[in-house]
Amino acid sequence: MEYEARLKDWLLSDEMRMSALKLTAQFFAENEVDDWYIAAGFVRNLVWDKLHDSPVSVLEDIDVIYWCHEETSIYRDKLIELALSEQSNLPWSVKNQARMHKKNNHSAYLSCLDAMSYWPEKQTAIAVKLDEEGELIIDSVFGLETVFGLTVNYNPKADESVFMKRVSSKPWFNNYPNLSLEL
Numbered sequence: 001m002e003y004e005a006r007l008k009d010w011l012l013s014d015e016m017r018m019s020a021l022k023l024t025a026q027f028f029a030e031n032e033v034d035d036w037y038i039a040a041g042f043v044r045n046l047v048w049d050k051l052h053d054s055p056v057s058v059l060e061d062i063d064v065i066y067w068c069h070e071e072t073s074i075y076r077d078k079l080i081e082l083a084l085s086e087q088s089n090l091p092w093s094v095k096n097q098a099r100m101h102k103k104n105n106h107s108a109y110l111s112c113l114d115a116m117s118y119w120p121e122k123q124t125a126i127a128v129k130l131d132e133e134g135e136l137i138i139d140s141v142f143g144l145e146t147v148f149g150l151t152v153n154y155n156p157k158a159d160e161s162v163f164m165k166r167v168s169s170k171p172w173f174n175n176y177p178n179l180s181l182e183l
Contacts, residue, residue, distance in 0.1 A: 003144035007043070008136050010050055011128060016090070017042065020062050023087045025130040027080065028066065035112050036066035037127030037139065044123050047147045048176045057175065061093040065127065067112045072099035104159075113139060120163040122146045122153040151182045 011017055021038060028036045040063040049056050064080070077094040084092045097115035101108050109115040116125040125141040140146065146153060152172060154163045173179055 003148050004138055006050075007047065007128075007138055007144065010046055011043075011136055014046065014056060016059075017046065019088060020090055021128065021130050021136075022134075023084055024064055025134075027083060027087075029132070033066050033068055035068075036064065037112055037129045039063050039065050039112075039116065039127035040119075040124045043126045043128055043138075044147055048150070048172075048179070051148070051150060052176050052178060054175075059091060061091045064092060064094045065097050065112050065115065066094070067097045067109065067115070069098045072096050074099075113141060117141045118155070118157050120155055120158040120166050122155050123151070125155070150176070150178050151180050153182050 011021075017038075020042070024036065024038055028034070041059060042062055045057050045059070048054075064084070066080075077096055080094045081092045084090070084094070097109050097112050100115055101118075104118060106118055109118070112127065116127065119125045119141075122142040123146050126139070126144070126147055128136060128138050131137050138144070142153075142155075152167060154160060167181065173181075
């Protein structure tokens, strides 16, 4: 619970992240989609920045995930990105998890959290959203201790070669020197 309280404090004090969460919550409420989050680096990088006493890093993208089996086209994701971009000039990246299993050669995902359980590294499978009352909801498939532990761990449900490509292509170990790799 200590990790969750710290993370909530950090999110609440980050104006850009809270703005992104409010816009996304409003959009999905208006479109009656309950299963949505902002995930991955949006949360992971904030934790690693804070644990390294670094300035909060600029986000290259804001990973918005949602699950809707009724309309799974990439076109719909692009329309959502456009709608969010009209509200805020942030780097939105929207993906319906109800179709992402095809790209990854998995069985169909049942929800956002189910989809996240297949992500290559455990520290990325962390997400946040606002509930109907505007309260922060934090979900981590592998527990918050994975991201607070300053490790990068392979998820055995994922393709190990994809994990290794991500580890070698991301600047994590340069940006966060206290990280360690654990397979």
